[in-house]
Amino acid sequence: MRSIPLGTSLSPTPLNTSKLSPFNINLKKPTTFPSWVSPPSHEFSLSHSGLCRASQVVDLFPTVSPGIIVREARLEDCWEVAETHCSSFFPEYSFPLDFVLRMDRLVAMLAGFTLPNGCKRTCLVAVIGSSLGETFLFGSEDFKVGGFDGKFSLNKGYVAGILTVDTVADFLPRKGPLRQRRTGIAYISNVAVREKFRRKGIAKQLVSKAEAQARSWGCRAIALHCDLKNPVATKLYQGQGFKCIKVPEGANWPQPKTSPDINFNFMMKLLNNSAATKSN
Numbered sequence: 001m002r003s004i005p006l007g008t009s010l011s012p013t014p015l016n017t018s019k020l021s022p023f024n025i026n027l028k029k030p031t032t033f034p035s036w037v038s039p040p041s042h043e044f045s046l047s048h049s050g051l052c053r054a055s056q057v058v059d060l061f062p063t064v065s066p067g068i069i070v071r072e073a074r075l076e077d078c079w080e081v082a083e084t085h086c087s088s089f090f091p092e093y094s095f096p097l098d099f100v101l102r103m104d105r106l107v108a109m110l111a112g113f114t115l116p117n118g119c120k121r122t123c124l125v126a127v128i129g130s131s132l133g134e135t136f137l138f139g140s141e142d143f144k145v146g147g148f149d150g151k152f153s154l155n156k157g158y159v160a161g162i163l164t165v166d167t168v169a170d171f172l173p174r175k176g177p178l179r180q181r182r183t184g185i186a187y188i189s190n191v192a193v194r195e196k197f198r199r200k201g202i203a204k205q206l207v208s209k210a211e212a213q214a215r216s217w218g219c220r221a222i223a224l225h226c227d228l229k230n231p232v233a234t235k236l237y238q239g240q241g242f243k244c245i246k247v248p249e250g251a252n253w254p255q256p257k258t259s260p261d262i263n264f265n266f267m268m269k270l271l272n273n274s275a276a277t278k279s280n
């Protein structure tokens with residue numbers, strides 16, 4: 001059993017831990033992007049792709065849910081976000097450890113998330129049993145607690161999946177002799193879908209919305225680290241147009257700090273190509 005990173009913030013650590021038995025993955029030939037530049041000017045748009053799959057989920061809540069909605073997490077989602085995170089990444093933990101872990105994540109989410117100047121971070125949730133139109137929100141537009149929208153709703157729905165996207169670039173190679181934080185590249189972490197809601201296209205919708213969010217921030221690319229021994233997640237990202245990036249020989253690129261036996265694939269997708277636009 002791995003030790004629990006108590007007290008660590010949810011978002012800076014991608015926690016791309018696979019719970020699947022390791023086997024060889026035949027990854028696509030690593031790609032090196034020709035350039036890190038050429039900023040896009042895409043409009044922000046809500047993604048409703050994959051709603052046909054959502055109908056399968058709706059069956060579980062026939063009288064309540066019109067479908068799956070991917071939106072920014074709000075304060076009232078906190079516990080379910082922590083629960084989704086812990087049950088997906090640490091499914092082997094049972095009471096009381098699982099409860100302690102959830103509490104730890106909850107506190108980290110609410111207390112943490114101090115962002116470097118000019119950086120952005122959003123926690124997205126895929127919810128079932130709510131609709132944007134029916135939601136009545138309390139709170140001001142700009143109020144934020146941690147990575148969470150400070151608004152509060154009585155019709156919150158049930159959190160089935162989560163994803164964090166940011167522009168902090170903690171896990172991207174620094175640039176220049178001053179080792180400056182890289183800009184224009186969004187980073188995805190903490191992607192998780194509750195077990196009973198998997199294979200319904202929820203992760204795809206989350207990734208798609210993260211891309212839209214990144215475009216709205218003016219990012220030209222989006223990146224992530226994925227556990228080499230997590231073929232399901234690798235397939236998800238490859239299916240969404242991410243390419244495995246070969247880390248140059250001898251380069252000391254930053255990596256998520258999980259357990260030492262986890263090796264990561266660095267994956268990236270340019271947001272200014274037609275495939276990226278099509279997926280939204």
Ligand SMILES: CC(=O)SCCNC(=O)CCNC(=O)[C@H](O)C(C)(C)COP(=O)(O)OP(=O)(O)OC[C@H]1O[C@@H](n2cnc3c(N)ncnc32)[C@H](O)[C@@H]1OP(=O)(O)O
Pocket residue numbers: 014015016017018019088089188189190191192193194197198199200201202203204205224225226227230232233235236237239
């Ligand atoms: C950057 C990071 O955070 S990496 C961490 C990823 N998270 C985890 O490993 C946590 C545990 N796992 C999970 O929470 C989920 O299994 C996830 C997030 C990996 C996938 O969530 P889901 O909602 O089930 O994925 P979704 O239904 O959108 O499937 C998208 C694609 O992923 C692949 N995929 C998903 N599940 C499977 C599976 N069991 N077997 C094979 N391929 C799969 C498929 O290519 C699928 O596309 P398709 O349905 O058109 O074939």
